[in-house]
Amino acid sequence: MPQPKSRKIAILGYRSVGKSSLTIQFVEGQFVDSYDPTIENTFTKMITIDGQEYHLQLVDTAGQDEYSIFPQTYSIDINGYILVYSVTSNKSFEVVQVIHEKLLDMVGKAQVPIMLVGNKNDLHMERVISCEEGKTLAESWRAAFMESSAKENQTAVEVFKRMIQEAEKLEGGVQSGKTSCSLM
Template identity: 60%
Template sequence: MASKQRRIALMGFRSVGKSSLTIQFVENQFVDSYDPTIENTFHKTFKINGQEYALQLVDTAGQDEYSILPQSYFINIDGYILVYSVNSKKSFEVIQFVYDKLLDMKGNIGTIPVILVGNKSDLNMDREVSTEAGKRVAEKWKIPFLEASAKDNHSSQRVFEQIVTTIERASGNVPEKSGCILS
């Protein structure tokens, strides 16, 4: 069986850990230093339920509520991982602007595979966004939600398994209930 090509964009406010999540998934390491990303693309092939997927991960520059999102963030993208940091209320607000911009650019979000990720769950003592708040927004948007920590490698792989499952479900390749991970 040939591997399925999937192009996925990670979007969110600056320094929420988009690059760290990606590098943890692709290279199994945590990068502690923060160097603002312009835009990077990573590749990883992995299997879910016996199917091989060749992922192209577009690690976007951090967005804010005033960002003009480049057209490249919308062309040939199969799914979106919207990332905020649990220790930043601002990043949680910004991800809602990003979601609205996705709606404006792509139309009916119900047909666009999107997941919401609260990153930096290891910073529980500095938490500004509750797990419940993240779940509420995801339920409102009718998308999967999970929390992760690139630093602790908690749910890093699950983030990418979840977006692939969400993409497959949107294309009618996965039964409705399988793979929906909430934590």
């Protein structure tokens, strides 16, 4: 088996959308029911995807709002971004779009490996953001999209696997010299 690759993923989104719940569900396989605002946590986990072992470093960030300054540390050595909103909150859906804008400004790249995640899809009666709205937004960003429920552990593992695959796809395109440049 090839050497393990190290990858760093940042999980961003509005407060109480389930960033920590999704991360802890993936890393430890358990759902944390209590809400305790995160300042910032880093988790590590080994995972094998398509025969390649990855040493993941997951940066679970503090909830942001539209006025938060995007920390510069979130643009350094990050291989991919998981942007999370709650399907039960219009505000979180608006804020995730603002975070995306700030992210692109900070990183300065047109193509950044991003995964948009609509969390809390187990709360059917409280849903205000449709799956189609999430998909449409992700497509406009050329980002991957998934809905999940950290509580029911529906797709926590798939979210992180897919994020790694997206990051590898983009990185592969850059490494193989597929970039083009025109001089005027």
